[in-house]
Amino acid sequence: MKGAGAGVAHAKRRWRGLAIGVLFLVVLSMLVPLGFLLGLHNGFHSAGFMPLQHTSPSGDRSSHIDNLVRKLGPTLPKDILQGFVNEAKNETSSTNATPKSQQKKGILAPPQNVLQPLTNRNISRVTGKAGMRGGVDESEGLCELKYGSYCIWREENREEMKDSTVRKLKDQLFVARAYFPSIAKIPAQNKLSHELRQNIQELERVLSESTMDADLPPEIQKKLRRMDAAIARSKSVSVDCNNVDKKLRQIFDLTEDEANFHMKQGAFLYQLAVQTMPKSLHCLSMRLTVEYFRDHSFDKELSEKYSDPTLLHYVIFSNNVIASSVVINSTVMRARDSMNLVFHVLTDGQNYYAMKLWFLRNAFKDAVVQVLNIEHLNPDYFNKATLSHLSLPVEFRVSFHSSDNAAAMHNRTQYISIFSHSHYLLPEIFKNLEKVVVLDDDVVVQQDLSALWSLDMGGKVTGAVQICSVRLGQLQSYLGESIFHKNSCSWMSGLNVIDLVRWRELGISQTYWKLVKEQVSMKGGSALLASLLTFQDLIYALDSEWVLSGLGHDYGVNIKDIKKAAVLHYNGNMKPWLELGIPKYKVYWKKFLNHEDQFLSECNVNP
Template identity: 50%
Template sequence: MKDSFEQGLPGDENGKSCQLQFGSYCLWSVEHKEAMKDYTVKKLKDQLFVARAYYPSIVKLDGMEKLSLEMKQSIQEHGHMLSEAISDADLPDLHRVHMAKMDQIIAAAKSCAVECTNVEKKLTQLLDMTEDEALFHAKQSAYLYRLGVQTVPRSLHCLSMRLTVDYFNASADMEHLDAEKFENPACQHYVIFSTNLLASSMTINSSVINSEESANMVFHLLTDAQNFYAFKNWFIRNSYKGATVRVINFEDFQVKNLDNGIVEQLSPSEEFRITYNNNALKRTGYISMFGHSLFLLPELFSNLKRVIVLEDDTIVQRDLSLLWNFDLKGKVIGAVQFCQVKFHQLRAYLPDFPYDSSSCIWMSGVSIIDLDEWREQDVTGIHHQILQKLRRDTEDSWRDAALPAGLLAFQDLIHPIESQWVQFGLGHDYGLAHGAIKKATILHYNGNMKPWLELGIRRYRKYWKRYLPRDEVFMMDCNVNP
């Protein structure tokens, strides 16, 4: 997950808003906001703050010696109670008497002709201290949230390791694939780039379960060397209604077939959080874009004419045959466009290449690819030229380049798929209607809150969990239960 454009687009107003500063953590924190606990302790602290603000002014007033003494005593009593009480249960039995007394003292202080400037200054100092403390805790919580959504859960790491060890301990490779299907144009070919074993298997499982002719489906699953044997073992152990699943080590392919050095390691699709104006309202959304590895599709599948690329955070709810036969009308790629955001709204991130500022951006969650047209238009070459201009030495800049490179390389080469095919936002939008979710052919969990994470949006998780294998030994051993 790439949470780029963290501060929103240049020129945005209200740049200090919660989502601009902390992203989807704000949505998550609102949804998981707990009822206020220890209300009495908080009330005591508020009284203490106000009393301390008025006390310096009351002490200076003539004839207010009694009030200033009472205020001083109440401040000390409150301070003593709060020094020994963290929660309401820790408070002494007489705390309500002290609170009522403090309310009377504060009311009396407010009725005095005190110097407002001094009181305001003191309250402002207390407010600043409180805001600083709140901001500190917000930053700390947002950091822990981002760490949680970007870290592979221990159970999934265990699953991958156990499968890898089991693969090498097996007496023989029991893999039996119909190799003739790999390049058979009569089959439906689906491509997934992923390092997430469980997520990619769920995409495949949901696709074949809802397919009318699953035996005609071929899934080409590309992963890295670290995960290759775990992936391979998993798909040896599990069957998918006659569908063929071919696991490919991307790094091995690079060594054997390519010497251009453009993409040395697996670079799956990237996600970017963007902020944009829509009808004078500022909104935040997540868009997915091809990673650099996907621009090698024509070389990876040199004998194929068409593939459908699925991202591993998608779930298929209907038969994909109609999508496979979709007429691209001479375009390279069929994808859902996101016309709430146009190129001109991202101009600060686009290099000095010519582009139509009114063009819509597109989402890469589900993409139909005409590989012959891709080769004819030399999309890979265009992408390489853009990267040469954008590329920096750091890994972050290399990933950030996926957004402008993906948008510019496919400019004017996209045929729009009707938005009803895909329901986006299940990884960041709490407001999606269940009716729209059920009607969609494909669900895309784009956003930080993936369904396999503890921080995933619970109300959408059921659509994903229904495709979980229930009797896989290694999942039980590793306590994999999203």
């Protein structure tokens, strides 16, 4: 009996445990929906299911904000995220102000909609800061913040408009002039007509004296407001729209004519700046000339090296003191051995004494410099009238159409520099020399050039860098109907190795002058044609890394190519010693200029 009673008690305990388990499950099934109803779950995020972890009944959501920033970081700009964080934290601080009575009851504040859809947020065009609709000045203009949108790119790359007030004044004057004739015809608007005329005259006077915002008078804002008010009243008056339209078209035509005039004037002034020697360089030449005649102690000759064919001879045609000085200085500084270097500078009578004194005052290591006045030379078989002055390398700006797409049109404008008349005097001037290297005065040497004297040119007369992007066939309009190989590449002066022995054997100078006489009727193209035809099939193509051209006109030259090139050629109008030279290329030229020279500082020479 005792065993049977124990079994019954054991069965009762087992059923009691099952009943408690079932009751627990029922209570748990009721608590889960209750938890959702009481806000114990965060809901769903657009990127997936993310439960919020509440650290305290106060509803502190700082950790939630940080999680959102980390998840949205890769897709939103930093300034937008910062604005979002500030807004959300401010909202959190306001949420923390929940009445204590609610906290005591255990009632949590309903979750706020922290992150709104991205299309409901806007950015100010002026400040570029993120904000909610209605939270920023709508008058400043808003645009939607969408990932990769033009709006965001525009704000990040916005540039401040210069002289915006002057531009606004011109716009106001344009509109006022259009309305004034129609308003003046209405007798009832005499007061408005007088006000318009007065404002127009005031703005015309201001714009005649000021071209920048910095030049405007202090009371200009009052004038702007008065003109705005007058224009607004004029627009509210019923006028003949045809008259206003006609006047607008007249003003537009006048403005277009004025723009064309200024464009032509700008082009003329640009050419004047290119072709005219700057005042500072003219001062330098004059000061050196005066100093030369004041002190003859500088006048000394080192003629023992000038005619030695075993040395390395460089020839430079120039009338620019600092340009030729930079060429020589850069060549000497990059040479392994300057003992064997001889430079011959050929200039005109006006700059001869300035050049002579400059190169006697300045030492270039162990190299020697000879200055020659080309006007003192008297060649036997040339026309002396033609050679009475120095002629520098000639530059031709050639443009031609391409069968490629329009994007390639930019690459079809080239500056080709060729030999001048003076270059064809070389065999007569240097009768004892066998080989020379001719350098233009707009080059900078970056590597040792001694290897040029060991080149085997295979019977060719001159070594030059060829430009196969410009072939002779593409220069048909410049060369006329002469006989030439249309597929031949054009070539450049700047760095040229000349075999004077071969030059004399083939009579290159006589051939050139014969072609010049035949093409004398051609305007501008005779020198280009004569040089290209004279050396046809006689050019030894140098490696393209010897010379890099285009630094005087092309803004897109690769910096890596500049550092690799042995010689930099500033062919084009924007020479490095001019103010209009391309700034990012000037540094390679200026570092070979002696800025500490007394005459440079006195004449304010600072290219």
